[in-house]
Amino acid sequence: MSDAARSAKIILRKIETVFRLSEEERQAILSLPLTIRRFDRGQDIARQGDKPSQCVLLLEGWIARYKVVPSGKRQIVAIAIPGDLPDLQGLYLPWMDHDLGMLTKGIVAFVPHGTIEAMLGQYPRIAKALWRDSLVEGAISREWVLNVAVREAYARVAHVLCELCIRLRAVGLVHGNDFDFPLTQSQLGEVTGLSNVHVNRTLMALRSDGLISLERGSMTIIDFDKMMEASGFDESYLYLAAAA
Amino acid sequence: MSDAARSAKIILRKIETVFRLSEEERQAILSLPLTIRRFDRGQDIARQGDKPSQCVLLLEGWIARYKVVPSGKRQIVAIAIPGDLPDLQGLYLPWMDHDLGMLTKGIVAFVPHGTIEAMLGQYPRIAKALWRDSLVEGAISREWVLNVAVREAYARVAHVLCELCIRLRAVGLVHGNDFDFPLTQSQLGEVTGLSNVHVNRTLMALRSDGLISLERGSMTIIDFDKMMEASGFDESYLYLAAAA
DNA sequence: CGTCAGTTTGACCTAGTTCAAGGCCAGTGG
DNA sequence: CCACTGGCCTTGAACTAGGTCAAACTGACG
Numbered sequence: 001m002s003d004a005a006r007s008a009k010i011i012l013r014k015i016e017t018v019f020r021l022s023e024e025e026r027q028a029i030l031s032l033p034l035t036i037r038r039f040d041r042g043q044d045i046a047r048q049g050d051k052p053s054q055c056v057l058l059l060e061g062w063i064a065r066y067k068v069v070p071s072g073k074r075q076i077v078a079i080a081i082p083g084d085l086p087d088l089q090g091l092y093l094p095w096m097d098h099d100l101g102m103l104t105k106g107i108v109a110f111v112p113h114g115t116i117e118a119m120l121g122q123y124p125r126i127a128k129a130l131w132r133d134s135l136v137e138g139a140i141s142r143e144w145v146l147n148v149a150v151r152e153a154y155a156r157v158a159h160v161l162c163e164l165c166i167r168l169r170a171v172g173l174v175h176g177n178d179f180d181f182p183l184t185q186s187q188l189g190e191v192t193g194l195s196n197v198h199v200n201r202t203l204m205a206l207r208s209d210g211l212i213s214l215e216r217g218s219m220t221i222i223d224f225d226k227m228m229e230a231s232g233f234d235e236s237y238l239y240l241a242a243a244a
Numbered sequence: 245m246s247d248a249a250r251s252a253k254i255i256l257r258k259i260e261t262v263f264r265l266s267e268e269e270r271q272a273i274l275s276l277p278l279t280i281r282r283f284d285r286g287q288d289i290a291r292q293g294d295k296p297s298q299c300v301l302l303l304e305g306w307i308a309r310y311k312v313v314p315s316g317k318r319q320i321v322a323i324a325i326p327g328d329l330p331d332l333q334g335l336y337l338p339w340m341d342h343d344l345g346m347l348t349k350g351i352v353a354f355v356p357h358g359t360i361e362a363m364l365g366q367y368p369r370i371a372k373a374l375w376r377d378s379l380v381e382g383a384i385s386r387e388w389v390l391n392v393a394v395r396e397a398y399a400r401v402a403h404v405l406c407e408l409c410i411r412l413r414a415v416g417l418v419h420g421n422d423f424d425f426p427l428t429q430s431q432l433g434e435v436t437g438l439s440n441v442h443v444n445r446t447l448m449a450l451r452s453d454g455l456i457s458l459e460r461g462s463m464t465i466i467d468f469d470k471m472m473e474a475s476g477f478d479e480s481y482l483y484l485a486a487a488a
Numbered sequence: 489c490g491t492c493a494g495t496t497t498g499a500c501c502t503a504g505t506t507c508a509a510g511g512c513c514a515g516t517g518g
Numbered sequence: 519c520c521a522c523t524g525g526c527c528t529t530g531a532a533c534t535a536g537g538t539c540a541a542a543c544t545g546a547c548g
Contacts, residue, residue, distance in 0.1 A: 065386070070476045073394045077386040089383065092376040097383050097481040124365065131375050132336040134382060139333070139341050141385035142309070142321040149392040149437030150317045153504070184526065193393030198504055200528060216513095232314045236293075237341040397536070428494060439537055444496060460545090 007034055007059050007109045010083045013171065015129045017240070025123050032119065034109040039102045041182075046100040052090035054110040058082055061106020062182060066190065067098045076190045078141065079103070079164070083171045088134050091116060104182040139237045148193040151231065156192050157202045158231035161212065163238070165221050170240050181219035251278055251303050251353045254327045257415065259373045261484070269367050276363065278353040283346045285426075290344040296334035298354040302326055305350020306426060310434065311342045320434045322385065323347070323408070327415045332378050335360060348426040383481045392437045395475065400436050401446045402475035405456065407482070409465050414484050425463035 008030050015021060015029070036059070039045065045063065046052055056063075063080040077098060080086035086100060091113055120127040140163075147159050164181075168174045185203065186196040194202070206212045211227050213220040221227055228234075252274050259265060259273070280303070283289060289307065290296055300307075307324040321342060324330035330344060335357055364371040384407075391403050408425075412418045429447065430440040438446070450456045455471050457464040465471055472478075 067386070067390045069390065069394050071394075075390045075394045077389045089379040092372065093379055093383070093483055095480065097483075098386065121368065124368075127371070127375075128336065131371075131378070134375070134379055135333040135337055138378060138382040138385055139337070141382055141389060142311070142342065145321045145385060145388045145392060146311045146313065146319045148389060150313050150315075150319045185528095186526085195505055196527090197506080197529090201504090204528080236339065239337055239341075429496095430494080440495090441497090441538080442536055445536090448496080 004034060004036070006107075007036070007057060010059060010171070011057060014083045014085075014133070015126065017170070018129045018132060019125065021125075025126055028119050028123055029126070032111050032115055034111060036107060036109050038107050039105060041102055041105045044099060044101040045108065046087065046096055048096050048099050050096045051094060052087060052096060052113075054112050055085060055091060055116055056087040056100065057109040057111060058084050058086060059107040059109055062103040063106070063108075064101055064103045064187070064190075065098050066101065074190050075193065076187065077144070078137070079191065081164070081167055081171060082173065085130070085133065088130060088137075103187060136239050139239065143237045153192070153194055153198055153202045154205060155231045156194070157188065157199065158206060158211065158227050159233050160188070160191055161206075161219070161221065162224070162227050162231055162233040162235075165219075165224070166235050166238060166240065170238075177221045177224065179219055180217055181214060182217055248278060248280065250351075251280070251301060254303060254415070255301060258327045258329075258377070259370065261414070262373045262376060263369065265369075269370055272363050272367055273370070276355050276359055278355055280351060280353050282351050283349060285346055285349045288343055288345040289352065290331065290334075290340055292340050292343050294340045295338060296331060296340060296357075298356050299329060299335060299360055300331040300344065301353040301355060302328050302330060303351040303353055306347040307350070307352075308345055308347045308431070308434075309342050310345065318434050319437065320431065321388070322381070323435065325408070325411055325415060326417065329374070329377065332374060332381075347431060380483050383483065387481045397436070397438055397442055397446045398449060399475045400438070401432065401443065402450060402455065402471050403477055404432070404435055405450075405463070405465065406468070406471050406475055406477040406479075409463075409468070410479050410482060410484070414482075421465045421468065423463055424461055425458060426461055 011029055012021070012026065021029070034057075035054070039061070045056060048067070058080050060082055063084070063086050064076045065078040065080070065086055066074055066076045068074050078086070090096065120130070143163075147156055151159060165174060165177070165179060168179050173179055183191070185199045189196045189199045192199065203212075203214060207214070211221070211223050211230065213222055255273055256265070256270065265273070278301075279298070283305070289300060292311070302324050304326055307328070307330050308320045309322040309324070309330055310318055310320045312318050322330070334340065364374070387407075391400050395403060409418060409421070409423060412423050417423055427435070429443045433440045433443045436443065447456075447458060451458070455465070455467050455474065457466055
């Protein structure tokens, strides 16, 4: 499949989880002018302070939105997976308040703000779908606040894994209970606010309790029920089953 | 000033920080049908799982959006101050993923989703302003993730105080460097993910370092520069100086 | 004057950090 | 084909920020 075809499929899937599009709306989306670029693992896509003029649609790989604190500590404040629009906010907010970097190598499509705005003006239902998408992103951020603020390490790590599994499943990237998990333990520490050492011990505990298996970038959630129970996971904040 | 007049003033101020409204747009907002209600401190406005049919506009007092974890711990994931629309997401997301409760007594205006949607359809610039508002809310959540994940208690508490001071100033609720601060130390603990005991010790430290003064609900930021330095505060994520 | 909610302080405890050292692989170059 | 290197993972030991428990203190309010 070509990159353009893939991107079309991905963006349509995203919006059509919210509602069926008309043929006209579908065409409007498919005729958006895309610039497709490949990025390497670790490469930055945009930096804090940038004034973006294009939106980012992630086709393949994982992206981190992260912030750095004067002490040098880095915190990943959101993870984007294929199909996500990790910089939709750039459309209406004039500068980046965080960095955007690849967690893996990947493929990204850029769409100029102008063409998106034109499309939104003409097709209000698409605007509504994207607005909704940014609201879900906000809901995820709030759950992350909860996660790092009150859950102990074991539950916290388990919660992140549950969320990623469910989100990846929604875009067809989970087979059975297996999915690619490209984060290093240090990166998982930057997600959870834990040290890499403690992430390691926590993963070891999850493994020896028979909840997960993780080797060479391949994750299996062996017992999803126990994972949900251990982490207090409730997927309703992801709004996946919520066609409007 | 009547509640209706107050609500008009507040909502217009909010939107007009983004751009000047036309007389027609202004009228559309002023003629929204409002139901105004008073709430007591501690009263809940909406609960997790509710399917809201109205939006909430906060006229007076503070609102917390909070989540509860099975262990019983409560986390405040966002604070709304006068002029905020703490449940704008209800417009497009079908259920509440968190609770909404008063941190103080206050006055709230409810607006039916239907009338808002009608207005947004007719006045796209208003839609854009509200969308933008929900994007800023997302940016604040991400900063909170950073705050609770990586900052130590002293910086973390100071950061919350800086943010609230700036946001309150933007709606005219800071005089000099003084503002009403109605949170108990336990509630501040629920914001920062710290125990009430440690919040107390941290506030004592901030006081004795001459950064703040806080007595009987009245906060003074004595040295804002030092507060910013201590907490690594950078207001750009609030997008207050960012007319589109 | 008693009560109740919130604040302050002390003493002890623990989850998670930090530092340090090995181990394991995959890729590279001789 | 093997040795070397560099990320990443794993483990141990010592340390600390912040939690928990408990008690005293303050002020507002009926």
